[in-house]
Amino acid sequence: MADLHFSDAEPTASERRAVLAALSVDEESDGAVVVSHPRVVRAGMQRRRQMRHQLLPALHALQREAGWISPGGLNFVGRTLGVPPAEAYGVATFYEMFRTEAPAHELSVRHVCIDPICALAGAAPLAEHLRSQGHAVHEGPCLGQCERAPAVFIQGRREPDRVPADGSGPDSLLVSITAPAPEAPSLLRHMIGREPGQSESMSMEAYRERGGGAALDAALRLGTDEVISQVTAAGLSGRGGAAFPTGIKWRAVADGEGPKHVVANIDESEPGTFKDRLLCELEPLAIIESIAVAGLTVGAEHGWIYIRGEYPLATQRLRHAIAQARSAGWLGDDAAGSGRPFDIELRRGAGAYICGEETALFNSLEGFRGEPRNKPPFPTTHGLFGRPTVVNNPETLLNVNEILRIGPEAYRSVGTEGSPGTKLFCLSGHVGRPGLYEAPFGMTLDELLGLAGGVQGTLAAVLLGGAAGSFVGPDAGGLRLSLEDTRAAGTTLGSGPVMVFNDTADMSAVVERLAKFFCDESCGQCVPCRVGTVRQHELVTQIRRTGRSTEPQRELLGDIADAMGDASICGLGHTAASAVLSAMRLGLLGDTAS
Amino acid sequence: MTRSGESLRPEAETERVTLSIDGREVTVPEGETILAACTAADVETPTICWAPNLTPVNVCRVCVVELEGSRTLVPACSRPAEAGMQISTDSERVRHSRRMVLEFLGSANDLSQASEIADWSRIYGADPARYDGGASDVSADGSGDLPERPGPERVREPVRIQDDLYIRAYDRCVLCYKCVEACGDDAQHTFAIAVAGRGFDARIRTEYDAELPDSACVYCGNCVAVCPTGALQFRTEFDLRAVGEWRPDDQSVTRTVCSYCGVGCNLDLHVQDERIVKVTSPADHSVTSGHLCIKGRFGWQYVHAPAFEPPTTSATEH
C-alpha cells in the first residue's frame, strides 16, 4: 500500500502475457486497481493486501519469460498487484532463481550444485564442461539430488524447468530396511521398486488400489479430537529437524478461531536432504491426502503446498495429484464429503534455504522477503496471513496417514520409547548405494551405513543433519539414531541427511564450503547471523589456508558460535556454527595443537 | 457545551503482570515488552533497531536478555512481558551476545557517527579489531610464512548525494530496518525503499537502486530521522560536518508547531548559531509520533532567506 510510483519502463508484450497467465486476473485492470467506470475506481489497502501473495508466481513468470526480472516487467507486476516497486525488487533480489540484471544470453540456465557431496562427485569439472559446451551455468547450493550427485537443475527460459536426471536415475533409489509387516508403519512400503516416471502408478485408481484414501476416510470417521489424540498417543514428532510434537501443534490450531491454514513445507533445502522430493515424486496423492487429513482435522479451509523451485518433477506430479483429488471430491466445497470446504494451492519457492524455516516460508508465500519472524507468537496462533496454521513436512504428514491406518499402538511398535516410528534417511557421499532409506528410530549408524552398501573406502567422517548438523567421526558407528541418543551425543538427526566422507575427501574444503553456505543463505536480517556467518567463514578460510588454528582463532570461533546460537532470530543462525565446531573438535579443519 | 469529553477518555482496564528483572520484581501493564519492564526496573538496555514510534523488528539483537527456561536469549524490545518471567539482563551470556553484536557491527560498518552504539560498545568491551586478521597471531609461531590477509569483509558503499535534502552513506548502515519501517507501514506508507539482496550483501535500496528523486520518495525525512548511524543524513548536517562545523553541543532545541496546514505537528527546531540546522518531531507526541512531511521537515529555509530586500514597488516610508 503506498503512493505507487513507477519508472517509465514498460513490460514487453510477452512479459505482460506471461504475468497475466500466472495470476488470477485477466487484465492489469482486474488487479489492485479496478477501473470499473470512468468515475468509479476500486483500489485501496485491503485489495492490495489480498493480491500480494501472488507476487512470487508473477516473478517466476517474468523470470522464465525474460530470463530476468526486468524493470518493465517489475513495474507491470507492481501495478497489477499493487506492490510498490522497491518492495517487489527487494523480494526479487532475495531469491537465487531470480536475476535483476539483464542476462547476456537467451539460454536456459543450468544450476550446478557445489555443496559437499556434489563437489566430491565432480561438480566443478561438470560446470566447466557445461560452460565449454556453451551452456549458461550458475553454481549454487544444494539442489536436493544428493543421491545422484553431481546435481544439475535447468531453469527454463521460455521452456519448463527440468532436471536432466529425472526419469533416468540409477536402478534402485529406494531401499527400505525390511519388508515391514502390514501392521508396522512404513512410509515407503508402496514405493519400493517404483521409480520416478511411472505415470500409470500416479492415477487415483492405482493409488486407491494401494490403499490410498484410507487415512482420509479414517480421519473423517474419527473426527478432530480422536485423530489428534491418536497422533498424540503415537508420539509423532515433526520430521523436519525440530522434532516438535505434532499432536500438540494440531491441537492448538484446532482450538483456534476463524480462518486457518495448513501448509505442507516441501522446501527442504538442507544440504544432503532429498527425501521430500522423492516422496512427492513417488506418491503425490498420498501427500495430498495427508494435507486434506490435516486440514479437515484442524478445521482449516486453505491448504498450501510450498515446494522448492528446483523440484520440477515433484511439482508437476503434485499439481496433477491436486487436480485428481479435486475430481475425486477430496478437495472442494464439500471436501471428501465432510460438508466443509478445503482446497490446496501450490506455490513454488525460488531458491532460498531460509524459506524452509516455517515463518520465513509464510513471509515468502505471502509475497514478502523470506525473512523469519520472531517467535513467539508461534504459527499455531499467528501463522500464514497471521492466522492459526499447521505447518508440517511431507514425511510428518505421511506418518499421520500411517498412524490412522494402523493405530497408535502398532505405530509405536517400532522405534524407541522416546522416538516412536521410523525415520527417513538420505544417504549420500561415499556409500555403496546412496538413496533414501527408512529405518526405525534407534538403529545404529553402522547398521544404516550397512544397509546402504557400506562405506566406500576408509571412513573419515559422517555429517549428520546436513549443514545445520554436525560431524561425527569413524568411532561413532555405534551411535543409535534416535532423537534422544543423538541429542545425548551432542549431535542431531536434523531432517535425516547422512553425508558420508572417506579419507580421500578434502575435509577442510568441505567445512569451508559449509561455512560459505551459511554466508550465502543467511537472510541478512539479524546481526549475529548476517555478520557472524561471514566472520566464521573468514576464520575457517584463514585456518584452512594456514593449515593450523591459533588459540585466538579458536576462541573467536567459539565466541561467534555462542552469539549466533544465543542471539540469532531463527534456527539458521542457531545452527550455523554447529558443523564447523564439530569439525574443529574432530580435527577436520586444522591442527588444533598449534 | 458539553463536558462529556471528561469521562470519555478511554481508561481501559489493563491487566498488569509481575515479572522479575535481575531478581527484582517489577509490574507492568499486560502487553508491554520486557524492554519496558527493564526500563520500569531502571535497567538500561542497549537498542539499535528499536524506536518508540516504530513496530519492533528485533533484528539487531543487541537488546537480548536471558529468560529462564528459554533455550536461546530473547529480544527484550519485542517479547511481551509475562507474569512470572525470570529475566537476567547482565548474565555472562547476555553480556557476550551484546558485545558480539556490537563487535560485529564495528567490524563491518563505519560507526564513526553512531555515538550511541559507540557508547554501548565501550560499555560492553566490544573490540572489532579482533577480526582484523590477527597477523601477529600467526607470525608469533615464527614460521615467517605470513599468508595473505585481506582483512574482514566490510560494507563498502559510495555516498549517495542525489538531491539537496538528504545524503545516504550506506557504509554506515547497520540494516536496522528503521528507515524501511518509517517509509513503509509504520508511518509514511510510501515504500520507496526496501531491503534488497540477502545476507551480508543485503542493502537498503530503491528499485534497481534508482536515484532517490526518480523513486517513490516524497522526502518526508522520516527515514533520516530514525537512522541511528548517520547513514541517512540531512544535507544541512552533512554539509556542516564536511566543513567541521557540526557542533551538537552548541545546538539548542526549541519545540514549536509547524506553520504549514492545520494538523498541528510539533517541531523540534535544532538551532546552531541562530540558524535552524535540523528539524525533528517528538516521537511521543500524539499528533506526529515523531513523523513529519516534506514541508514541516524542510520548509523552514525561508526563515533564513533575505526576506526584505529593497522593494521593487511601493514606498515604505512612514
Next chain:
Amino acid sequence: MFGLGGGTCSYQEITETDVILLWGSNAREAHPIFFHHLLRGLDNGAAMYAVDPRRTSSAEFADVWLGLDVGTDIALSNTVAREIIAQGMQNRSFIDHATTGFDAYAASVEPFTLDEGERLTGVPAEAIAEMAHRYATADRAQILWTLGITEHHTAVENVLSLCNLALLTGHVGRRGSGLVPLRGQNNVQGGGDMGALPDRLPGFQLLTDPQVRARYESTWGCELNPVPGKHLTAMFEAMEDGELRALYVIGENPADSEANVAHARKLLEGLDLLVVQDISLTRTARMADVVLPAAAGWSSSEGTVTSSERRVQRVRAAVPPQGDARDDVHIISELASHMGAQWTATSAQELWDEMRSLSPLHGGMSWERLEASGGLQWPCPDDDHPGTEFLHGWLWEPDLDGHAPAPFSTVVHRPPAEALSEQFPLRLTTGRVLDSYNTGAQSAGYSSPIRSGDAIEINPADAADLGFVEGDFVRVSSPRGSVDMRVHVTDRLPTGLVFTTFHFPELVDANLLTNDAWDVRSGTAEFKAAAVRIDPLPPVTSVAGGASGTAVADRASGTAAAGGAGG
C-alpha cells in the same frame, strides 16, 4: 457545526473508525500527518470512500473513488441521504431524540433518486448506493472534508449537506464517529477561536450579544462597536464601492491568492492606503504604502495555535527575526500605542491569560498546562478539565444535556456559478500538492526534489482532442484572464476536467483564471470551479512557463475576490 466552529473528532478516533468518507480533500498531500492517522485506521480495517472530481493520491488509498462532477456535492449528499432513507437505514431513534426538521429534510431530498444522483453528479448509481449503505450501517463513521467542499459558491450549504448525513445516521457525538473539516493553515482554527471572524469574539461568542460584549468592555475598559465587520470578500466589495479606502493586511497575500486575482489587484491598487505586515515581500507587500516586516509566527514568536482537532499548542521563538522584523504582537501593540491606546498585556502569556478569562472554551488552558502538556483540546472550561476529545456528546444524553436539538438543514443543489460554454468548454479546478503551499511565500524557499511547478493537468483523451502532448506550453483562458502553462497529461482526471495548482504565482498566475463568485454566508470564492479553454500559444509568445500577464478583466462582475486561504 451545531454552534461551534471546529471538527468534532480527535485524530486518534480515525484509527478506530469503520467507514471514512473523504470528501473534497486530498489529505495525503495537504494534511500528510493527519493522513498517517487515517492510514492507521485503514490498517485497522476501516473502509474508505473518496469523493473527489480528481483521482487524487488520497483516493489511491480508498476502497472506492467516486469521481463526481465539480460542484455537485449537494446533489451527491442528497442522493446518499435519500437512498439511506429509502432503505430505512437512517438512525430513527437518534433522529427522534436529538434532531429537528427531519420530515422537511426527507421531503427535500426525495427527488434525489439514485438515477437522478447519477445524472447530476456523473457517479454511477450503484457506487452511490454502496457508499450510502456502508456509511449508514457502519458502527462508527466519519466524514472528512477540506477545500473541495468549501471553495464553492455553495460553501456553507455544502458543509450543511454533510452534517445532515451525520444527523441522519447518528454518526456524530460518539467516539470514532464525527464530522471533520481539516484546516488548511496552522492557525485557521485558532483565528476563528480568537474571534478573527466578523461577528465573533474569542471562543465563538457572538459580538451582537450585549452580555458577552459587556464582559469584554469591562475588561478592556472601552466600548465595543456592536456592528459585525466585514469578511474578506465583503471588504473587496466595499473597495469596489469606494466605501473601504484603507486596508491593513496581516499575513495574507491577496494579490496572489484571490480568485479573479487581476480584479483584486486592481482594487488593491486603488486604495488610499495599503499597509502590509508579512514575513516576506509578497506581491501584496510590494503594492503596499507601508510594509511592516514581521517575524515568522512559528519560529520567532511566542504564542499558541489551534489545530484541526481543536488542540491548542504553544509556538516558541527558536531563532531571532530577520533584520528589522518584529513579532506581530509587538508591531500591533506599538501601533496601538501610537494611536493612543494603553495596552497592559503585551506578552504572549499575558494576552493569553486575558483571553482565557473571557472565553469559556479556553478557561482551563493555563499557560502552565499548555507548556506541560502536548496541547489541550477545547472546550476546556476550567483548570481541572482534561480537554475534550470529541464534541457534541450531548446529542446522546437523555435530555440532550439541556441543548436544543440539532436541526437538519434543507439544502438545494446549485451547479457552479460559471457554467461551461462553447467558448469555455472545460471545467478548471485548483488544489495543492505535497511539497508546496499556497502562494509559495514559505514553500518556495526550499529546494524540493519532487517539485514540478504549476502545470495544467488534463485527461489523455482531452489532450488528444486538443492536439496537445505532455510538456507542451499552452494558453489557458477563462472569462477573466489567460495564463500560459505547461501541459501534464494524466488519467487521474476525467474528461472535461482540468486542474492546476497555484503555488508559483510569479511564474504561473493561476488565479487570473479562477472565479470570484462567492458564497454569501462564508465569503469564500469558488476557486474550485471555473470555465476555461485551452489554446496553443500564439506564435509570438515563446517565453516558456511565463504568465502572459494579460489579465482580461473584462467581466463587469461587480463582486470581488474572497478569502481564498481559509481552511
